[in-house]
Amino acid sequence: MAALSRLSKPSSKFFANITRSVYFYSSASAAPEPEIKSYFQNHNFARKAPKDRNVQWVFLGCPGVGKGTYASRLSKFLGVPHIATGDLVREELASSGSLSQQLSEIVNQGKLVSDEIIFNLLSKRLEAGQAGGESGFILDGFPRTVKQAEILEEVMDIDLVVNLKLCEDVLLEKCLGRRMCSQCGGNFNVANINVKGGNGNPSISMAPLLPPAHCMSKLITRADDTEEVVKERLRVYNEKSQPVEEFYRNRGKLLEFDLPGGIPESWPKLLEALNLDEYEEKQSAAA
Template structure:
């Protein structure tokens, strides 16, 4: 591990040992704390670039929209899932254990993901990167505490979608074994709940050149997906409260496919395809 990685990991686990007390303080802050919490509409972007986090249950579309925004804003998109998959591609006993944990729908140990993220952040710093959009981290309040010690987070976008729709999306995911393109064969068209709008997500089918090369992720079975959602609700959803208390959480309801959701998300974030040279976020 690199020197910066070791420093970050050491700091992380000093916080980890005090996690129970730190989390309790976060959930029950002193009354004076409210004096330093700003509304998202007034939050200035850091001089070191935007530091955004995307939250949401597995399959909600964090990677899709985080990647699109990062490209639009010309800042790095750091996906923990990609970092983990890169690590898993290295043959070792450790990677075998991680593969098994993922196949069971379990969260990976904090030590693993913090180490991977610290290495990625150091690499970006050496290359002169400014800011990031991070998805897949933090997954629990301990990780959120760790991230808070590393950098200030400007905005946390919390994508929300009904569980039955998420399951259908996950079961429809496909990857081309040749070009590694991501597709989805699920054709979702369901009534909205509680008087909400109808949820329609047409399939994203592969081109003929990829049609015979489709593969399914090992963890995209109904049993594993439901287990991942259960774990998310128990261990990761409290992260929403962590950031809500800090005044930078923005809830966004996904109610359609990319063509419908993308312009709505841009509008909600006060962004435009034509003009992204803004200095503050207004939500």
């Protein structure tokens, strides 16, 4: 626990180390649309220097790449909340609120949820976290458009954007293998992936992430994890992602990380890319 406490507010040296892993360019941004920006302005989110708060990171990547898995692990590692916009949407769907039916139609067609809805849900989540004493965050899968990125930049400082990458064949297989326990809500994956390398692409092996025995009979497939919907989501994401990646690359905040395999292979390499491997060693020594 002592090691985690020290990580909750990384030093200025930590942030300096991070910047050595990203690309440096410069670019001006367009002004965001006032009506969407107001979602954040109405909640008075204050900017704080990195030395006075926890990390404020964004995780990007195609559906199924593992944003949730790695963002969740890092949130526990660093002591910051993991905020996934996909989870916020699913929570709203389950609530039978005013947006539930509208969101259901959008998600089941594999389309992107509107900026207005996403910013509404996200601002409510950040406000609740702020009221509960949270500091910093790891955003998972947001922003997805340049307009969203511009608005986010206007209201808060993003320290780093991690772009996780995998080939599309592996992404499709992973998405179709996703399962959730209908009782405990745990996320698992039944896909056993073994892709041989070739044409400059590395071999990729990912073992299934199976549930405990008491969850096995309660596994369900998400409504939006059909082959047709997944392919449409990948197409839409790829169409929208390049401008967003370029937006953060131009600001020197983008770290592109090619996953070399499953969690055992990728986790230590991701920590190394984030200059966090030394903190892992300290944490292990203190355990």
